[in-house]
Amino acid sequence: MNNYKLIYILFLFPICLFxxxxxxxxxxxxxxxxxxxxxxxxxxSxxxxxxxxxxxxxxxxxxxxxxxAFVYKKGTKHKSLCEVVDWTFYRKNALVFGQGSNCKEPPTRKVTRNPEDYYT
Structure with missing residues (x-):
């Protein structure tokens, strides 16, 4: 029984640290x-x-x-979040800020304005 505990500790401890x-x-x-x-x-888009x-x-x-942050797998877009803020990276050092609501039908999104919602 002690051998199993020792093996368990030797393998689990490094994994937890990593x-x-x-x-x-x-x-x-x-x-x-x-x-x-x-x-x-x-x-x-x-x-x-x-x-x-x-x-x-x-x-x-x-x-x-x-x-x-929540990033979904390609092709699966979950609408589990009610009020959402999103960042869309369009260049290496730049992103677009957006806000939306998925609770109401139809889902809505605030207008993205340039340059107020574009960040580098």
Whole structure:
């Protein structure tokens, strides 16, 4: 029985330590690079399947110091978030800010204005 505990500790402990490592700058750059939306005929489709979505219930997006982003797999767009703030990366160092509501039928989205909603 003690052998099983020892094996369990030897394999589980390194995995738990590795899971706690913070992402590096390179890893974050790679994630953003994979999130860049391709323009079609010089135009963006907002929001895109690659957009990062943030829950904005009770305007917490604007009040919290830590945000959790949701990025869905290609082809699966879930509407589980009621009030949404989204970031759509259209270049390496640039994104479009957007807001929408999925609770009402039909879903609505605030107008994206240039240059107010475009960030670098």
């Amino acid at each position: 899971a706690q490592i913070k992402p590096t700058k390179y890893t974050l750059q790679k994630i953003v690079k994979n999130s860049v939306v391709e323009m079609k005929n010089g135009k963006l 907002l929001p895109s399947n690659k957009s990062w979505e943030f829950n904005n219930i009770d305007s917490l997006y604007f009040k919290k110091d830590t945000l959790n």
